[in-house]
Amino acid sequence: VRSQADDLRVELADFDRLREGALSTFEAASLEELATVLVKARIARGWTQRQLADKLGVAEQQIQRYEASEYRSTSLARLCDIANALGVIVAQHAELKPSA
Numbered sequence: 001v002r003s004q005a006d007d008l009r010v011e012l013a014d015f016d017r018l019r020e021g022a023l024s025t026f027e028a029a030s031l032e033e034l035a036t037v038l039v040k041a042r043i044a045r046g047w048t049q050r051q052l053a054d055k056l057g058v059a060e061q062q063i064q065r066y067e068a069s070e071y072r073s074t075s076l077a078r079l080c081d082i083a084n085a086l087g088v089i090v091a092q093h094a095e096l097k098p099s100a
Contacts, residue, residue, distance in 0.1 A: 015043065018040055018043040018044045019043060019044075019046070021044060021046070026040050026041065032070075034071070034079060034083075034090070035067075035070040035071040035072075036070075037088065038071065038079070038082055038083065038086065038088065039067055041083075041086045041087075041088045042086060045086060045087070047086075049063040049064055049067070050063075052082070052085060052086070055085040056081060056082065056085055066082075
């Protein structure tokens with residue numbers, strides 16, 4: 001229980017830092033982590049889901065669905081649209097895993 005409380009405190013502190021604009025660089029070690037980066041970027045910009053939806057010309061509920069599903073079924077083209085709308089610059093680095 002203590003560990004969960006500590007984790008929650010860290011998450012709340014991170015959220016506060018995002019809302020204050022104290023964070024502007026986010027790490028993503030995989031494409032799967034891009035979803036977290038996009039949500040953090042939206043919060044850091046001080047945008048609501050509605051504001052992002054308006055920028056993209058979609059319903060607010062669509063942004064809610066994207067974020068609730070961690071952008072799992074979202075096309076790469078739409079992810080690029082969202083990143084561009086948020087002003088997120090993505091630096092790519094690809095590495096081939098060694099053969100097993």
